[in-house]
Amino acid sequence: xxxxxxxxxxxxxxxxxxxxxxxxxxxxxxxxxxxxxxxxxxxxxxxxxxxxxxxxxxxxxxxxxxxxxxxxxxxxxxxxxxxxxxxxxxxxxxxxxxxxxxxxxxxxxxxxxxxxxxxxxxxxxxxxxxxxxxxxxxxxxxxxxxxxxxxxxxx
Amino acid sequence: xxxxxxxxxxxxxxxxxxxxxxxxxxxxxxxxxxxxxxxxxxxxxxxxxxxxxxxxxxxxxxxxxxxxxxxxxxxxxxxxxxxxxxxxxxxxxxxxxxxxxxxxxxxxxxxxxxxxxxxxxxxxxxxxxxxxxxxxxxxxxxxxxxxxxxxxxxx
DNA sequence: GACAAGTAGTTGTATATGCAACTATAATGA
DNA sequence: TCATTATAGTTGCATATACAACTACTTGTC
Numbered sequence: 001x002x003x004x005x006x007x008x009x010x011x012x013x014x015x016x017x018x019x020x021x022x023x024x025x026x027x028x029x030x031x032x033x034x035x036x037x038x039x040x041x042x043x044x045x046x047x048x049x050x051x052x053x054x055x056x057x058x059x060x061x062x063x064x065x066x067x068x069x070x071x072x073x074x075x076x077x078x079x080x081x082x083x084x085x086x087x088x089x090x091x092x093x094x095x096x097x098x099x100x101x102x103x104x105x106x107x108x109x110x111x112x113x114x115x116x117x118x119x120x121x122x123x124x125x126x127x128x129x130x131x132x133x134x135x136x137x138x139x140x141x142x143x144x145x146x147x148x149x150x151x152x153x154x155x
Numbered sequence: 156x157x158x159x160x161x162x163x164x165x166x167x168x169x170x171x172x173x174x175x176x177x178x179x180x181x182x183x184x185x186x187x188x189x190x191x192x193x194x195x196x197x198x199x200x201x202x203x204x205x206x207x208x209x210x211x212x213x214x215x216x217x218x219x220x221x222x223x224x225x226x227x228x229x230x231x232x233x234x235x236x237x238x239x240x241x242x243x244x245x246x247x248x249x250x251x252x253x254x255x256x257x258x259x260x261x262x263x264x265x266x267x268x269x270x271x272x273x274x275x276x277x278x279x280x281x282x283x284x285x286x287x288x289x290x291x292x293x294x295x296x297x298x299x300x301x302x303x304x305x306x307x308x309x310x
Numbered sequence: 311g312a313c314a315a316g317t318a319g320t321t322g323t324a325t326a327t328g329c330a331a332c333t334a335t336a337a338t339g340a
Numbered sequence: 341t342c343a344t345t346a347t348a349g350t351t352g353c354a355t356a357t358a359c360a361a362c363t364a365c366t367t368g369t370c
Contacts, residue, residue, distance in 0.1 A: 012277065012280075013293065013294075013297070014277070014280040014281075014284050014285065014293065015206075015273070015276065015277070015280065016297065017284065017293055017296060017297045017300070018183070018187075018276075018280060018284065019203075019206065020297060020300040020301060020304060021179070021180055021183065021300060022180065022184060022203070023224075023225075023226060023304055024176070024180075024300045024303050024304040025176055025177065025179075025180035026225075026226035027226055027304060028173070028176065028303070029177060030226060032173075048174075048177070051170075051174065069178075070178075070181075071178060071181035071182055071185060118170070121170065121173075122167065122169070122170070125167075125169040125170065125173060126169075128303075129169050129172065129173065129303070130169065132302050132303055133299060133302060133303065137299055138168065138169065138172055139168075140295060140299065141172060141296070141299045141300075141303075142168070142171065142172045142175060144288060144292055144295065144296045144299075145172070145175040145176060145179045145296075146175060147287050147288060147292070148179050148183070148283075148284070148287055148288065148296075149175060149178055149179040149182060
């Protein structure tokens with residue numbers, strides 16, 4: 001019995017695209033993670049959480065909102081927030097209107113750390129995004145990723 | 156001391172783009188992983204390895220080539236290949252010209268499993284890529300990701 | 311109001327992965 | 341040739357995460 005490799009659609013244009021997406025993401029997030037860790041002693045996942053918290057004017061989100069935003073499981077998010085809280089970058093606050101829910105709020109230390117990390121991040125992006133893609137290309141990429149992303153949300 | 160949130164570059168166009176890349180990837184790979192696992196009982200990481208092996212005509216790669224292709228650490232790759240080998244989808248072969256090196260070769264079962272998985276993957280891509288982006292957009296995205304990716308390789 | 315069903319978050323447990331130390335082999339060069 | 345340095349892969353250990361079961365609370369229905 002020969003291994004025919006059959007119709008072998010591994011060269012399919014969509015398969016290639018998807019593989020590229022995985023690879024690009026893996027390389028970029030790994031190298032950013034290394035830099036953040038080295039320069040700020042801040043894991044990438046923590047950075048993502050702090051960034052999400054800064055995005056909203058109140059500076060706080062519920063556990064499940066964070067879990068959704070960073071695409072983690074509920075249990076994983078609990079543990080992640082445990083660690084970030086222990087480091088003093090966020091605090092848990094009770095939600096008055098729903099006693100099941102918990103707000104996670106960024107602290108002063110968290111904001112300071114995030115500023116630090118954003119400097120590293122911006123340098124990184126300058127080297128790895130801006131150097132490779134011009135304004136127009138970045139805008140196009142943003143648009144395309146948004147299209148791709150919105151679809152996958154409700155699953 | 157007020158929490159000024161400082162210059163707050165979290166809305167920076169590049170930061171947004173990077174966040175989008177992380178999020179898109181996380182959502183897509185998670186949902187593909189769930190489908191592959193459900194339909195073929197094949198973890199996404201295994202699928203990635205098998206796909207890399209099929210990409211090359213010989214159907215085999217050295218450990219470090221695999222590690223690089225799928226962006227894993229060397230130790231992580233050893234363990235990953237251990238599991239895939241135990242499942243019978245790949246085999247380890249000695250390299251005659253370098254006795255330190257090990258070839259990992261896809262087996263007949265591995266090829267069969269990969270065909271199965273590719274069917275799922277192609278359906279998935281049809282739903283999640285092709286439905287959202289037309290041919291032109293996919294080509295553009297591919298080009299942009301390639302540019303982005305080539306840069307990050309040597310690190 | 312009370313019971314059923316749904317939702318928010320946590321915890322036990324299993325697993326996957328990275329890092330650093332290690333072994334074995336190869337390449338370099340004095 | 342032998343010693344040094346570099347490389348390929350594996351292993352011990354620590355950690356991060358997912359899944360499923362659980363508790364506590366809320367919402368909907370009668």
